[in-house]
Amino acid sequence: METTQRHIIDEEVQWDKTKTIVSKTDVYGTILYANDVFSNTCEYSTIELVGEPHNIIRHPDMPKVAFKVLWDALKKGENFHAIVKNLTRTGRYYWVITDFTIDKDEEGKIVGYTARRKAVPNGVVKKIEPIYKTLLDIEKLKGEKASEMYFDAYLKEEVGKTYNEFVVDLFNEELSKEEAEKIKNETNPLKKGLNWFFFGETNPT
Template sequence: MNQENQFQGRTIIDKEVSWDKTQVIMSKTNAFGIIEYANEIFIDVCGYEDYELMGQPHNIIRHPDMPKVIFKVLWENLKAGKNFHAVVKNLAKSGRYYWVITDFEIAKDENGVIVNYFGRRQSVPQEVVAMHIEPLYKKLLQIEGASGVEFSEKYLIGFLEEKKRSYVEYIKELILEHEKAQSKFSHSEEEEEDERGFFSRLFNK
């Protein structure tokens, strides 16, 4: 997608990180997105040592191919205390990429103030990314480059209105269609499974 060769001092390499996609990447940040914990698979996949990650903003792994509007919507939901399942392309220390879908638990203090975010990330089927996510994100990036985040958000809203889906519903539908095509999930199960149940199953919760 993005043709930049350098980003945040790293050479961008258009190759995927090789990792065990049965594993769940986990991290904990404070309310401002500063990393306080990363599990072993997070460290293995992103290529940073734990001491390099602690105290850093989570966007240390942000890939330049990611539209800003996706993070805008994600953070609006998290700050409102709502979980949000976003498909994200991350940038490893090596300059390679890896795609994940997010899941969050939000911790609050006794006054209801958010103090921590616990993030879980699972792999996304490559066919879903290539056929649906990358074309959409490329379009959003182009709009951001020409007209800014305000208009990429307007485009995203219009895109989802046409689909008659929220962003999360759209992502769920794409993954379910992929599972059905792979015969991993029956049609009757698909009809019965609600959004909460779907993402609980996806993240083995």
């Protein structure tokens, strides 16, 4: 599909944040399936999305190192979570947390990936956005390798966690704050966590 350079608009697209965006790709990141929530949110039709590289929705505010960490984990067959700012067809944005699962054939070979995306609490965006901006600034000035080295050092020295652990803990912390506000009058609040967030209450946490 031919695409033109999109004019970036600093405006969040309106979408149903109670819904889950779902897509499937092959091992190269080519979109094989997109649900209606995905299509409606990114403002492309499903027909337009299928067969395209997933980076069709990559926002220029996202540092490349974030995707490198993601792909390095997926290629190893590791489940992964990422917080991503995506770009719509009209140049707007939406923030999501993505839960990746590995799709394998009968012989255990990785054949693709399934991603489920949900809206993130504003508190998550406020904490992750400055980190991404720093990484992007380093990337533009010093190159991708310098950005990668800084990110690795940042996670070790200031966070003490892997990126995946950092994302999960940050998300759960902010989600817990929102849940606490909603259920602060209850005597026995249920801590639901990420698994419930993506798959529903019937799944174990």
